[in-house]
Amino acid sequence: MDHFLVSSVHDMKNSITLLLTGMEKTLTSIEAAGLSTTDLLQVHHQAKRIHNHLIQLLAAYKLDQALYPFDPQYICVEDFLHDLITHHTLSLKTNKISLSIRVMDRLYWHFDEALIYGIINNAIMNALRFTRDRIAINAEIVDEKLVFRIEDNGSGYSQPSAFLHNDLPHGLSFQTGNTGLGIFFAAMAARLHQHRGCTGEFELNNYSALGGACFTLRLP
């Protein structure tokens, strides 16, 4: 059964990749024609969420089975974030959300690009969904750790929580509509990052300088 689940998720993910590309093409031409893109944009956003979920589902499965090819590289954080937000330019523009990115100069760090991409991308997707009109991404070194902060000016998390020191989330409920996949994935991915006895950790709180939610990821 595992095999069918995994291979179907795989296949679905590939289809949605093509669906997304097609939608983006259509969006550009609708926009060029001066027509409203609001409806299609919402569809696009949902498709992107599904896509993101499927990717995380696959990665979480591999992480869980200790099959994930963990491969930390020495990465330029600015390029990494820049690369990441190119996938959201459209949503930012059409929803009139202003995004600011601040990165410490010449900042390089060791991490698994695909995993951290997954975590940060998730946080940005959430911010896009709940912000009023501003998102700020910040990356700097604090106490010899790389710290990413994604903040917005929405109404904040209803249940702020910290996942520190190898915690794995528990007590998630299917009834609330929150499958917890994002959190589970982030916890699995963060804790693979270890250096000198320290482990990657993250926190969801409402201490945002913009007044909304703040997602913080710390990598040793």
Next chain:
Amino acid sequence: MNTHLIKTASSDLDFSGKKVLIVDDFHEMRTVLRNILCNCGTDSKNIYTADSGNAAIALLKETKFDIVLCDLVLKSGKNGQQVLEQAKYQSLIDASCLWIMISAEKTMEAVSGAAEHKPDAYILKPITEENLRTRLLKIWEKKAAFAAIHQAVRQQEYTKAIRLCDNCLVTNKAHTFELLRLKSDLLLFTGEYESVVALSEKILTQRDVPWAKVTLAKALLKKNQTDAANNLLKAAIETNPTFMEAHDLLAQTLQAHGNYEEAFSVLEHAIGLSPNSVIRQKTLGDTAMKIGKAPDAERAYRKSIQLGEHSVYKTADAYLGLAKACVANMNHDEALKTIDQLEKDFSIAEALQLKTLLIRGIVYHQNGETEKVQQIGEKLCQIIDTENSHLESNDSLEIARLLLASGNSDKAIELLQSEIKSNPDNAALLHTVTEIFNQANMGEKGHQLIETTRREAMLIMNRGVLLISKGQYNEAIAAMRAATKAMPSNARVLLNQAHVIIAYIQKNGVTAELIAEARDSLAAANQLAPGEPRHARLISALHQLTTAA
């Protein structure tokens, strides 16, 4: 804090004159990539597309591409990795070509695998225009930064390559760790083990990267600190369970020290994580055979052959291994069938014919078909006598075994003596020779033969070097020439000969003949024992002599 707003993508990379190849089995994906490239400024008539590995190879043979965007997973035939391997193997791409592997997810095979067969970058789907553009620019810059170093490596100027690494390390922060990795590999290759240890330990205090542990382990192995190396590799596997290089090296080390049981379990575990390696499956087969697990060996060899069908790693050895495993499983029909298949798939040069004959011989021997064994024994002797080709040690031993069984003990003893001369200090070899004599009920005679041959060989081997140290240069050269004639397949003799010639040149001056003679010895030694650090050092010394002249 020194912060700033992020830049927009720079567009320094000029796409207009670039020839690009897109390889993807999905029509939609090819169109998407084509559109992106056109938007980047590539001339649409310079964009070529292929929907399969074979179609890609055909295009690569006709056109020199600047950029190749290749999907890792292709439906039929070769996959993206195999296309890249063949392109590199057959020199279908220049060193300046950017090869980007596109995949939907990160795979174990992408992360591990041999560096010389890696693409310039992997890009995960989905791909946006801006994202591809900035990636390509970055890879372009990196390629430029490393170009001089790689050039020096290609010309075997390792000292220069190491110096270039050091220069780059000062200015190029972005590639610090890759430069350090390259530098430690070069130091390892040139045999500077103390420097490798120092550098790796320094890297590891900064960051616990698994490759530095593996490099350190390699240096420790060269210094014969096997236990320390193994512990380090086990630690690397513990912290980075999916770093396949550590598994493979650990298995290799265990194997080299005759610990086949443990090597087998390490490989079995590694295969569980990353089953799609042609080489690892074959090594698993080899190890399984060593510990008498012929059914496991048969399975592994079959898998290796199946995976290697379209790969440059496809070797006759896997077929031979499978045939031998089948023999061990008393599955004689399958063994002969595998040999037939081998003879069909590979052009059978004499060296290979020898191997196939040998396996047929073993099958007939086991089936008690004495007459056929006799015939094969005669054919084998013919090949050995007429052809001056180099016999591999294992084959030589097995042929000797077969000849002893079919009554041709003179030839058999000749072969065994020659093997001992080539490797007089190899305990495993001497053990096998003893066992072969015992099997033929010649234990006592064998024991004496082994001892005298071994002593004789050691004496001849070191005579030249001894004479040089006494300042008798002419006598040293003469002694080494006699030694290489007597033991043409002894790598140490060949290296000693080069060493003696170089010392002679340093004393008496350069002649073209001596340079050529030293080069030939080194080439022959490298063929017998590839990657010997002494070989790299002597090449460097020889290079200095020729450039100084």
